[in-house]
Amino acid sequence: MRDESEQKFEMSRQSYKQKFVITILIAALLLLSFSTSSFASYIYSAVMRSYIATAEGDFYFTSDLLTDAPTVPTYHVTHDWTTAATISFQLRNYEDQLNVSEKQIIYNATASASGSSVNGTINPAGTVGQGQAVNLTVPVPANPHAPLEVTVTATSTYPYAKTLRGRFIISPAVSYEVAENTGSPVATLKVTLAQSAGLTRPVTISWQAGAAPDMTSPIVINAASIDLVNRTLTTFLNTAAIYELVFFKDNPAGNYTSVTATGA
Amino acid sequence: MKIKRWYQYLTYMFIVSLVFTGVSFSRFSSVINNTGAENTGSPGSPDEPGIEFSTWALEHQAAAVSLENLEPGDVKTIAIWVKNKNSAGTVSGYNQKVTLELTTTGNLPLEFTLHKTDGTPVALAHPDPYRYTSEGQMFTANTGETKTFVLTITWPAGSRDYMYANEIDYIELKLKAVQA
Numbered sequence: 080m081r082d083e084s085e086q087k088f089e090m091s092r093q094s095y096k097q098k099f100v101i102t103i104l105i106a107a108l109l110l111l112s113f114s115t116s117s118f119a120s121y122i123y124s125a126v127m128r129s130y131i132a133t134a135e136g137d138f139y140f141t142s143d144l145l146t147d148a149p150t151v152p153t154y155h156v157t158h159d160w161t162t163a164a165t166i167s168f169q170l171r172n173y174e175d176q177l178n179v180s181e182k183q184i185i186y187n188a189t190a191s192a193s194g195s196s197v198n199g200t201i202n203p204a205g206t207v208g209q210g211q212a213v214n215l216t217v218p219v220p221a222n223p224h225a226p227l228e229v230t231v232t233a234t235s236t237y238p239y240a241k242t243l244r245g246r247f248i249i250s251p252a253v254s255y256e257v258a259e260n261t262g263s264p265v266a267t268l269k270v271t272l273a274q275s276a277g278l279t280r281p282v283t284i285s286w287q288a289g290a291a292p293d294m295t296s297p298i299v300i301n302a303a304s305i306d307l308v309n310r311t312l313t314t315f316l317n318t319a320a321i322y323e324l325v326f327f328k329d330n331p332a333g334n335y336t337s338v339t340a341t342g343a
Numbered sequence: 344m345k346i347k348r349w350y351q352y353l354t355y356m357f358i359v360s361l362v363f364t365g366v367s368f369s370r371f372s373s374v375i376n377n378t379g380a381e382n383t384g385s386p387g388s389p390d391e392p393g394i395e396f397s398t399w400a401l402e403h404q405a406a407a408v409s410l411e412n413l414e415p416g417d418v419k420t421i422a423i424w425v426k427n428k429n430s431a432g433t434v435s436g437y438n439q440k441v442t443l444e445l446t447t448t449g450n451l452p453l454e455f456t457l458h459k460t461d462g463t464p465v466a467l468a469h470p471d472p473y474r475y476t477s478e479g480q481m482f483t484a485n486t487g488e489t490k491t492f493v494l495t496i497t498w499p500a501g502s503r504d505y506m507y508a509n510e511i512d513y514i515e516l517k518l519k520a521v522q523a
Binding site: 098102103105106107109110120121122123124125126127128129130131132133134135136137138140235236237238239240241 | 348351352355356359360399401403404405406407408410411412413414415421423437443451453496503504505507508509510511512513514515516517518519520521522
């Protein structure tokens, strides 16, 4: 009987302790909820001043042949490699009549993989745009019979940097190609002669066994010399002209390509 | 029984509040100086106790500089001063930590450096491409001081892309002072 009484007393004591702890915790939480607003200090912020910065504008650097477009324009030209070739273009300080550079433009232009380079300036002239002719010299290549690819780059260095590019493929004075002729009884040779100071140029055409030239062609008829045994002829052809000569094939099924045309 | 328990809660809260409400986490502080005799004279009389409260004071200025028609290679400077006293000459009664902040749109490739007028460089943090923040400059309470700086704006000569032509940048110079 006594033990039961002691147990009840002990249980009551523990219950009282728990209530006391819970009460304290609730009171502390309430107190903290009121005290959080006191974490502060003086803070002052202000805009001291604002500025508008503008860059020098009205900059235009253009060309008649070169461009800054991602796709570089390609120009096919022919040249008689008896002398160095000259690539001519214009650099301008305007885009159109309403968009003209107000400041001097300093530039350099180069031709690569081989060629000369120049430095220059384009001075402003009021509201009128200025253009400057630029000539770059390309020396005679080691193999004048093969097309030469030259990339021309013009870069402005002041006031801003802008790069213009153009690709020039310089074909030799005498170039030729034989069209695909598989399955055809004839093969067609196309000879291209570049513009030159002389009106005519001697050209030697040679062909391998397996075909014979069209004997009615003016190229053959007017040939200065012809050797059907060794399959070669030399003739004078006009410059700045394109000629075609047909070869009759022994075997139409094959692709006959063994023809050459060179400047004599 | 339940009402008694709630009375106990309120009593505990009251006691705990009495203990803690005197404690403040605030960093505001004021010095009150009683320079006169206490409990003498009537209000408004010369014998009234003179009570002085601390003053928060800060003044600043950044020079107006034209940043128009900038070109690659251009350098511009902006003079700045900050002082911990007001126009009436009252010195701030609080320690202050002053930070200069600069925001830019980043449209132009401008570079910013800050130094004191004696040439001492002031570190400028660059947390993101559009913001520069100086290291804190300390002002001591009740010690009048004027700090002068020069902000240098540089357009690197190597950044000449023609896409910058006709471009506009908006630059804002801010100041932030915190009670130290």
